[in-house]
Amino acid sequence: MNRLSWPQVRSALPGAFRKLDPRELLGSPVLLIVEIGAVASTVLAVADPSVFAATIVVWLWATVLFATLAESIAESRGKAQASSLRATQTQTTARRVDAPVETTRYTGNLLSLPTVEVASSSLAVGDVVVVRAGEVIPGDGDVIEGAASVDESAITGESAPVIRESGGDRSAVTGGTVVLSDTVVVRITAAAGSTFVDRMISLVEGSERQRTPNEIALNILLTSLTIIFLLAVVTLQPFAVYSGSRQSLLVLTALLVCLIPTTIGALLSAIGIAGMDRLVQRNVLAMSGRAVEAAGDVDVLLLDKTGTITYGNRQASDLLVAPGATIADLASAARLASLADETPEGRSVVTLVDESYAEHVATSTDDDTVVELVPFSASTRMSGIDVRDVSTQVSTSGGVPQTSIRKGAASAVRAWVHSTGGSTPDQVQTLVDGVSASGGTPLVVARQAGAGPAQVLGVIHLKDVVKTGLRERFDELRAMGIRTVMVTGDNAITARAIAEEAGVDDVLAEATPEDKLALIRREQEGGHLVAMCGDGTNDAPALAQADVGVAMNTGTSAAKEAGNMVDLDSDPTKLIEVVQIGKQLLITRGALTTFSIANDIAKYFAILPAMFMVVFPQLEVLNVMRLSSPESAIVSAVVFNALIIVVLIPLSLKGVAYRPASASTMLRRNLLVYGLGGLVAPFLGIKLIDLLASLLPGIG
Numbered sequence: 199m200n201r202l203s204w205p206q207v208r209s210a211l212p213g214a215f216r217k218l219d220p221r222e223l224l225g226s227p228v229l230l231i232v233e234i235g236a237v238a239s240t241v242l243a244v245a246d247p248s249v250f251a252a253t254i255v256v257w258l259w260a261t262v263l264f265a266t267l268a269e270s271i272a273e274s275r276g277k278a279q280a281s282s283l284r285a286t287q288t289q290t291t292a293r294r295v296d297a298p299v300e301t302t303r304y305t306g307n308l309l310s311l312p313t314v315e316v317a318s319s320s321l322a323v324g325d326v327v328v329v330r331a332g333e334v335i336p337g338d339g340d341v342i343e344g345a346a347s348v349d350e351s352a353i354t355g356e357s358a359p360v361i362r363e364s365g366g367d368r369s370a371v372t373g374g375t376v377v378l379s380d381t382v383v384v385r386i387t388a389a390a391g392s393t394f395v396d397r398m399i400s401l402v403e404g405s406e407r408q409r410t411p412n413e414i415a416l417n418i419l420l421t422s423l424t425i426i427f428l429l430a431v432v433t434l435q436p437f438a439v440y441s442g443s444r445q446s447l448l449v450l451t452a453l454l455v456c457l458i459p460t461t462i463g464a465l466l467s468a469i470g471i472a473g474m475d476r477l478v479q480r481n482v483l484a485m486s487g488r489a490v491e492a493a494g495d496v497d498v499l500l501l502d503k504t505g506t507i508t509y510g511n512r513q514a515s516d517l518l519v520a521p522g523a524t525i526a527d528l529a530s531a532a533r534l535a536s537l538a539d540e541t542p543e544g545r546s547v548v549t550l551v552d553e554s555y556a557e558h559v560a561t562s563t564d565d566d567t568v569v570e571l572v573p574f575s576a577s578t579r580m581s582g583i584d585v586r587d588v589s590t591q592v593s594t595s596g597g598v599p600q601t602s603i604r605k606g607a608a609s610a611v612r613a614w615v616h617s618t619g620g621s622t623p624d625q626v627q628t629l630v631d632g633v634s635a636s637g638g639t640p641l642v643v644a645r646q647a648g649a650g651p652a653q654v655l656g657v658i659h660l661k662d663v664v665k666t667g668l669r670e671r672f673d674e675l676r677a678m679g680i681r682t683v684m685v686t687g688d689n690a691i692t693a694r695a696i697a698e699e700a701g702v703d704d705v706l707a708e709a710t711p712e713d714k715l716a717l718i719r720r721e722q723e724g725g726h727l728v729a730m731c732g733d734g735t736n737d738a739p740a741l742a743q744a745d746v747g748v749a750m751n752t753g754t755s756a757a758k759e760a761g762n763m764v765d766l767d768s769d770p771t772k773l774i775e776v777v778q779i780g781k782q783l784l785i786t787r788g789a790l791t792t793f794s795i796a797n798d799i800a801k802y803f804a805i806l807p808a809m810f811m812v813v814f815p816q817l818e819v820l821n822v823m824r825l826s827s828p829e830s831a832i833v834s835a836v837v838f839n840a841l842i843i844v845v846l847i848p849l850s851l852k853g854v855a856y857r858p859a860s861a862s863t864m865l866r867r868n869l870l871v872y873g874l875g876g877l878v879a880p881f882l883g884i885k886l887i888d889l890l891a892s893l894l895p896g897i898g
């Protein structure tokens with residue numbers, strides 16, 4: 199929104215007139231005072247008509263209208279976007295699973311369950327639906343079975359399809375997007391009416407816009423200034439009467455409007471709306487204005503590793519056998535421990551074994567076994583399986599020969615092996631360190647047969663790829679004064695290898711969800727403003743605690759729900775733009791406040807001499823502008839005061855240019871430019887308008 203076009207202004211005009219309703223202006227006392235002044239002047243002008251009075255009345259109304267126009271223009275882009283989003287909310291038919299689905303995790307073949315067709319609007323939270331290729335996903339939810347490529351362009355504008363799959367951190371799907379291939383089973387997480395798209399719509403429309411703490415503080419300042427000037431103008435009259443130059447109410451109103459901070463009062467709300475809009479243009483949805491402002495002051499950024507710094511497509515690529523074990527042992531155990539592991543990592547282990555180690559694995563299934571699944575969790579950092587052979591069962595409980603297999607983070611599996619009385623050979627640690635040093639994630643596999651000590655069988659090498667171009671972007675963040683810290687559940691060596699490759703400043707390895715949360719609290723207690731980028735359910739507490747929590751759109755519903763921003767492009771370095779936009783918002787508001795207040799000072803020099811020149815000819819020295827007549831001086835000041843709002847609308851929408859620099863440098867520079875500019879501009883502007891106004895009969 200760099201330049202204002204006439205059609206844009208014209209389409210915003212009806213809205214601007216609607217906003218003239220005094221009830222709409224209650225939130226902005228400065229504008230309310232101007233409107234009351236305009237009404238009073240209109241009455242006075244009707245009672246005692248003159249060209250001078252009529253001109254003042256017209257321009258006082260113009261002042262209020264320009265202010266409401268600024269807000270209306272700022273809102274116009276969002277309105278257009280909202281209507282295109284509404285188009286995605288068409289009613290569809292959903293295939294709802296017509297049987298109870300108990301667990302939130304893997305449950306077996308849900309596809310075989312009976313389904314009924316229902317309207318998408320009747321879906322409730324917890325319902326499970328089946329979506330086939332070519333069908334529209336009927337509501338927001340998490341994929342609980344299957345994997346599919348999904349076209350999310352209706353929401354993200356990105357035409358390349360994305361993968362959504364069960365179990366991992368890429369499970370969330372959005373209603374209104376389209377499944378391109380395969381079939382997925384989705385558990386609905388949002389009721390119709392409170393979906394992601396609903397939130398997006400109310401966000402871009404600004405219907406949920408609440409004033410931020412900074413905005414409220416500034417409004418209080420502006421209101422105080424207004425009251426001070428109101429008192430000053432009111433007490434001016436007794437002096438004027440005493441000195442024999444009683445002032446007309448019209449002139450006093452004009453003086454008041456010129457002195458109160460109308461410029462920033464008029465543009466304040468447009469600046470805020472434009473800031474949110476700039477984020478939306480970058481595909482970032484900010485659920486709170488407070489978060490956008492906080493982003494401007496963020497100095498620590500925490501990033502999850504998998505899915506945030508890396509592409510998050512962690513795939514098993516190799517099996518490394520431990521001393522004393524065989525490849526057959528390792529391949530079979532790894533496969534068994536992954537059969538029920540519904541994470542993408544788990545599925546990739548099965549794929550690797552089936553594709554590259556099939557000859558080593560005995561595929562015969564034993565009907566006499568009872569299998570108990572041990573699902574992966576972020577706090578145990580292990581997954582696996584317990585197998586009991588019921589054919590040799592002696593009693594119903596206890597005494598049953600049991601085989602347990604665990605795979606997971608080296609430290610977690612070492613602790614498990616240790617608890618059974620076993621130990622981890624040094625060579626295994628060497629294998630683990632080797633995988634880690636390459637930036638891979640090692641999963642150690644161990645097996646316990648019967649009640650004996652568990653034996654380490656080997657290591658699975660999970661490979662992941664660091665997203666490209668991160669290093670330069672993290673350098674940029676550093677230049678902005680932001681420290682980047684990678685927090686990961688992975689081991690220290692892997693963490694360091696990836697951190698090195700991506701170019702982050704710091705790492706916290708082997709972090710549980712609680713550790714991530716604690717780290718944020720610690721930083722906040724140290725006076726830092728913390729941003730967090732994450733995608734997983736295990737990142738949710740941290741995303742909620744962070745001052746700016748940016749959830750990746752690829753992530754889970756829980757993560758998107760917890761954060762206060764969602765990046766539709768799932769790009770962690772988008773935070774650079776978010777920070778820039780936040781800073782720009784704060785700077786723009788500061789700059790225009792400075793300009794507005796400096797501006798008003800210059801108007802003293804136009805109006806006060808004009809009012810009192812007759813009785814105090816000494817005031818002539820203040821009349822530095824050499825304005826043609828007292829009436830012309832007052833009219834020029836009022837006209838300038840109104841026009842400066844229009845002149846500054848594009849800047850308040852576009853924002854003041856931001857360059858990476860320290861806050862104090864920026865502040866000094868802005869005070870100079872906007873303070874000085876604010877002082878000088880009215881002298882030139884008012885003089886110019888005076889030259890034109892003096893041509894009008896009855897004024898000049």
Ligand SMILES: Nc1ncnc2c1ncn2[C@@H]1O[C@H](COP(=O)(O)OP(=O)(O)OP(=O)(O)O)[C@@H](O)[C@H]1O
Nearest residue numbers: 502503504541576579580581605606607686687688
């Ligand atoms: N399916 C799985 N089975 C067993 N262990 C796993 C599995 N997936 C991951 N792990 C182990 O658990 C650790 C933590 O995994 P998780 O991905 O939840 O961590 P995280 O905190 O989200 O960190 P990040 O996403 O940055 O890697 C991994 O580093 C890995 O060692």
Ligand SMILES: [K+]
Nearest residue numbers: 455456458460
């Ligand atoms: K003013």
Ligand SMILES: [Mg+2]
Nearest residue numbers: 367502504734
């Ligand atoms: Mg994660």
